[in-house]
Amino acid sequence: MAESKLPQFQLGRKRLLLVDDEPDLLSSMCRIMKFRGYDVDVAGSGLEAIEMAQQTKPDGVLLDIRMPGIDGVETYRRLRPLCPEAFVIFISGFSDRLEEAHGENPLGVFSKPVDLDMLCSLIKEGFAGE
Numbered sequence: 001m002a003e004s005k006l007p008q009f010q011l012g013r014k015r016l017l018l019v020d021d022e023p024d025l026l027s028s029m030c031r032i033m034k035f036r037g038y039d040v041d042v043a044g045s046g047l048e049a050i051e052m053a054q055q056t057k058p059d060g061v062l063l064d065i066r067m068p069g070i071d072g073v074e075t076y077r078r079l080r081p082l083c084p085e086a087f088v089i090f091i092s093g094f095s096d097r098l099e100e101a102h103g104e105n106p107l108g109v110f111s112k113p114v115d116l117d118m119l120c121s122l123i124k125e126g127f128a129g130e
Contacts, residue, residue, distance in 0.1 A: 014127045015039040017058035019049040019075065020091070021067040025112075029062065036120060046075030053082045060126050062119075065092035065101055073100055087126035089119070 016038045020026045026042050033040045041056050043049035046069055049061070061079060065072035076088050090101040093112035101109050108122045 013037065013039050014059045015041065015056060016123070017041050017043065017049060017052060017056065017061045017086075019043045019046065019061065019067075019072065020064040021045060022064070032116065032120075033123075038123075046070035046072065046078075049075055050078050050082070053079050053086075057083050058086050059083075060107075060123060061086055061088045062123075063088055063090055065090050065097045066094050071097070073097065073104060076104055076106075087129070089122060089126070 016033050018026055018029050018033065018040060019042075020029070021044055023044065026044065030040050030042050041052050041058065043052050046067055049063070053061075061076070061083075063072040063076055067075075070078070072090055072092070079086070079088075087107040088104070090106050090109045091112060091114055092098060092101070092109075095111065098109055098111070107126045110119060
């Protein structure tokens with residue numbers, strides 16, 4: 001019997017939603033997370049993230065804090081009922097909202113530039129804790 005040339009779907013792959021208003025950062029993070037084996041959706045704003053989460057139900061969310069429109073903290077508050085099992089990791093280039101982000105009990109809070117090894121390690125922990 002000939003071996004199938006159809007792509008094999010990987011059951012149990014984890015889905016990440018990356019949310020940031022910086023397109024270059026979003027693109028880079030997307031490539032890195034896909035390379036590490038995750039299914040990745042991206043959103044450039046809080047509202048776009050909420051729409052995306054309604055459709056895809058992510059297992060984890062990497063969320064910029066300071067964005068135009070609704071910020072990352074408010075976005076997370078709106079995401080929580082849509083995907084209550086998902087972990088969140090906040091990322092910010094500004095320190096003024098870090099304390100408020102910590103108050104939402106995220107898996108982690110990172111300042112930009114992000115230490116990718118630490119971030120990826122924490123993502124693995126988040127998926128292991130499901």
